[in-house]
Amino acid sequence: MSQHRHPGASGRAGAVPALPDLPEATVARLPEYLRALHNLADAGHETVSSEGLSAAAGVNSAKLRKDLSHLGSYGTRGVGYDVALLIEQIEYVLGLTQRRAVALVGVGNLGHALAGYDGFASRGFRIAALLDADPSRVGEEINGLVVRHVDELPAIAVEESIAIGVIATPAAAAQRVADQLVAVGVTSILNFAPCVLSVPEGVDVRKVDLAIELQILSFHEHRKASLTALPATGGSALTALPGGLAATDTQEAIGT
Amino acid sequence: MSQHRHPGASGRAGAVPALPDLPEATVARLPEYLRALHNLADAGHETVSSEGLSAAAGVNSAKLRKDLSHLGSYGTRGVGYDVALLIEQIEYVLGLTQRRAVALVGVGNLGHALAGYDGFASRGFRIAALLDADPSRVGEEINGLVVRHVDELPAIAVEESIAIGVIATPAAAAQRVADQLVAVGVTSILNFAPCVLSVPEGVDVRKVDLAIELQILSFHEHRKASLTALPATGGSALTALPGGLAATDTQEAIGT
DNA sequence: AGGCGCTTGTGAAGACGTGCACAAATCGCG
DNA sequence: CGCGATTTGTGCACGTCTTCACAAGCGCCT
CATH class of the missing domain: 3.40.50.720 (NAD(P)-binding Rossmann-like Domain)
Structure with missing residues (x-):
C-alpha cells in the first residue's frame, strides 16, 4: 500500500499508516470500544468522554484513555472524543476498512x-x-x-x-x-x-x-462455595472482598 | 502441602480443602492441561514429564511446572507426573467432581x-x-x-x-x-x-x-500486510522480529 | 480577555505474569 | 551402596499491564 491516508485525514503531513505496535491487551479491547461507540452513535451522541465510553465498554477510564492514546491523540480536552472520528480510527487500525x-x-x-x-x-x-x-x-x-x-x-x-x-x-x-x-x-x-x-x-x-470457559466458571463456583462454607473470619471476608475475586478477563460487579 | 488430600476418598476433615487462590492465568490454563492429560491417559501413558505435557498443551514447560506447583506437589522428581492423579487433582480444583x-x-x-x-x-x-x-x-x-x-x-x-x-x-x-x-x-x-x-x-x-476474535485477527492481518509492504529500513526489520508478533493469548509458531 | 470547570494524556508505582537457570530430589544401574 | 541421569520445584530478573494522580489543554461564561 502507498500512502493510506487516515480516514479522518487530520493533517500530519505524509504520515505513514504507521500502525503503532499496540500492546496486545489494548488490541483485544479495541473491538469492545468499537461496539460501544457504534451504540453511542446510533443513540445520537456526537462526542463522549472517556468516563462515559469506559462505562459503556465496562473498563476503567484510565485504561481506556491510555489505550486510545496509543493510536494517537484523537480526543479534545475538556470535551471528550468525537464518536464518528474515533470509530473511523479504530476501524482503520483494526483493518476493518476492507471487508x-x-x-x-x-x-x-x-x-x-x-x-x-x-x-x-x-x-x-x-x-x-x-x-x-x-x-x-x-x-x-x-x-x-x-x-x-x-x-x-x-x-x-x-x-x-x-x-x-x-x-x-x-x-x-x-x-x-x-x-x-x-x-x-x-x-x-x-x-x-x-x-x-x-x-x-x-x-x-x-x-x-x-468448554474451557465453563470450566473456569466452575472453578469460581467451587471457590465461592468453599468460601461460604467457612463461617469463620467474620462475614466481612465475603462482603469486604474489594475485587479479589475479579478475574482478569471477567467483568465484575459494575453496579448500576 | 505435605499431606495430599485426594478429591474423592480423602477424609474431608472438617476444614474445607482450602482451595489455594490460584493466579487467574493459571486457572485459565488448567482446563487445557486437563484436556491434554485425558488424551495422554487414553493413549496409555501413566506418567508424563512437564516437558511432554507442556508440549501437548502448547505452553512453556516452566510455566506449566509453576502452575502445577500452585496446587501442591504432585510430581516426582526424576520421573514426572502421575497422569491419573493429576487429572483427579485438576478436576477437583476446577470443581468438576460434581456435575x-x-x-x-x-x-x-x-x-x-x-x-x-x-x-x-x-x-x-x-x-x-x-x-x-x-x-x-x-x-x-x-x-x-x-x-x-x-x-x-x-x-x-x-x-x-x-x-x-x-x-x-x-x-x-x-x-x-x-x-x-x-x-x-x-x-x-x-x-x-x-x-x-x-x-x-x-x-x-x-x-x-x-466477532471480537475475528477483529483481533484482522488487526494482525492488517499489521502483517503493512509490514510486508515496507521494504525500507532493511529487510532485517521483518526477519529479525524475535517474537514481537506473538500475542499473549495467541499461540505462535510451535514448529515441528 | 481572563478565569473556571472539565477532560485528556501521561509519568510513576505497583501488581501480575513469564521464563531462565539451578538446587533439590528421585530412580535405575553397576 | 553410591553415582549419574533425569526431572521437579522455585528464586530471581525482566517485561507487560493496570491504576492512580496530576499537569496540560480546551471551551464556555462573564
Missing part, C-alpha cells in the same frame, strides 16, 4: 451456527466459503452459501481472497485443516476445535473453547 | 449449536434447561430437551440446581436475562451476547464474542 473474506471449515453443529451468525457480516467480515470434509454434507445450502469440499480450498483461495480461516471441525481433523489453510496462504486462523494447533511462524492462531 | 447443571437461555442460531455441543457433557457439565423468551420456540425439542419459557426460570432453578447460566440471546435481551438469572441465585454467567452485562458483586461473568 475480509473468511473461510469456514466444518459445518457441523457449531459450524452451522457460525455460518448463520449475523455478527460477522455486521462487523465487516464476509463468509466467502463453507467447507467440509464429509461428502454427504457437500452441496448443502446454508444461508445462501453452498457447502463445498475442503479439497477445493486451493481453488477457492484463488477465487475469493481468503484472509482468515475458521476451524469448526472435530479436534481430530483440526490440524489437517490448519495445514491446508496454511498451504493456501492463510495466515490467521480462528480455532474452535479443542486442540492445540501447530503452525509455522508468522501464522496467528486464536483459540475459542467453549 | 454442574447449566441453563442455556436463547435457542436461536448459536443457542441451538450450544445445545447440541458434545463438549459440555464430556467435560462434566449437564445442560439442564433450554429457555427462550419467544413463545413460538417454546415446546421445541432439541437434543432430547424441551425448550421452556424463560419466565419458568424460578421453577426450573428449584427443580434442577442451576449452577451456571449461559446467555445466547440477542444483545438487547441479554441484560434482562442476566437479571433473571441472578434473581434465581445463579452466580456464574457465560455471556455470548455482544454487550456488557451489569451484575451485582459476587457474580462472575465471562464473555465470549466471536
Whole structure:
C-alpha cells in the first residue's frame, strides 16, 4: 500500500499508516470500544468522554484513555472524543476498512451456527466459503452459501481472497485443516476445535473453547462455595472482598 | 502441602480443602492441561514429564511446572507426573467432581449449536434447561430437551440446581436475562451476547464474542500486510522480529 | 480577555505474569 | 551402596499491564 491516508485525514503531513505496535491487551479491547461507540452513535451522541465510553465498554477510564492514546491523540480536552472520528480510527487500525473474506471449515453443529451468525457480516467480515470434509454434507445450502469440499480450498483461495480461516471441525481433523489453510496462504486462523494447533511462524492462531470457559466458571463456583462454607473470619471476608475475586478477563460487579 | 488430600476418598476433615487462590492465568490454563492429560491417559501413558505435557498443551514447560506447583506437589522428581492423579487433582480444583447443571437461555442460531455441543457433557457439565423468551420456540425439542419459557426460570432453578447460566440471546435481551438469572441465585454467567452485562458483586461473568476474535485477527492481518509492504529500513526489520508478533493469548509458531 | 470547570494524556508505582537457570530430589544401574 | 541421569520445584530478573494522580489543554461564561 502507498500512502493510506487516515480516514479522518487530520493533517500530519505524509504520515505513514504507521500502525503503532499496540500492546496486545489494548488490541483485544479495541473491538469492545468499537461496539460501544457504534451504540453511542446510533443513540445520537456526537462526542463522549472517556468516563462515559469506559462505562459503556465496562473498563476503567484510565485504561481506556491510555489505550486510545496509543493510536494517537484523537480526543479534545475538556470535551471528550468525537464518536464518528474515533470509530473511523479504530476501524482503520483494526483493518476493518476492507471487508475480509473468511473461510469456514466444518459445518457441523457449531459450524452451522457460525455460518448463520449475523455478527460477522455486521462487523465487516464476509463468509466467502463453507467447507467440509464429509461428502454427504457437500452441496448443502446454508444461508445462501453452498457447502463445498475442503479439497477445493486451493481453488477457492484463488477465487475469493481468503484472509482468515475458521476451524469448526472435530479436534481430530483440526490440524489437517490448519495445514491446508496454511498451504493456501492463510495466515490467521480462528480455532474452535479443542486442540492445540501447530503452525509455522508468522501464522496467528486464536483459540475459542467453549468448554474451557465453563470450566473456569466452575472453578469460581467451587471457590465461592468453599468460601461460604467457612463461617469463620467474620462475614466481612465475603462482603469486604474489594475485587479479589475479579478475574482478569471477567467483568465484575459494575453496579448500576 | 505435605499431606495430599485426594478429591474423592480423602477424609474431608472438617476444614474445607482450602482451595489455594490460584493466579487467574493459571486457572485459565488448567482446563487445557486437563484436556491434554485425558488424551495422554487414553493413549496409555501413566506418567508424563512437564516437558511432554507442556508440549501437548502448547505452553512453556516452566510455566506449566509453576502452575502445577500452585496446587501442591504432585510430581516426582526424576520421573514426572502421575497422569491419573493429576487429572483427579485438576478436576477437583476446577470443581468438576460434581456435575454442574447449566441453563442455556436463547435457542436461536448459536443457542441451538450450544445445545447440541458434545463438549459440555464430556467435560462434566449437564445442560439442564433450554429457555427462550419467544413463545413460538417454546415446546421445541432439541437434543432430547424441551425448550421452556424463560419466565419458568424460578421453577426450573428449584427443580434442577442451576449452577451456571449461559446467555445466547440477542444483545438487547441479554441484560434482562442476566437479571433473571441472578434473581434465581445463579452466580456464574457465560455471556455470548455482544454487550456488557451489569451484575451485582459476587457474580462472575465471562464473555465470549466471536466477532471480537475475528477483529483481533484482522488487526494482525492488517499489521502483517503493512509490514510486508515496507521494504525500507532493511529487510532485517521483518526477519529479525524475535517474537514481537506473538500475542499473549495467541499461540505462535510451535514448529515441528 | 481572563478565569473556571472539565477532560485528556501521561509519568510513576505497583501488581501480575513469564521464563531462565539451578538446587533439590528421585530412580535405575553397576 | 553410591553415582549419574533425569526431572521437579522455585528464586530471581525482566517485561507487560493496570491504576492512580496530576499537569496540560480546551471551551464556555462573564
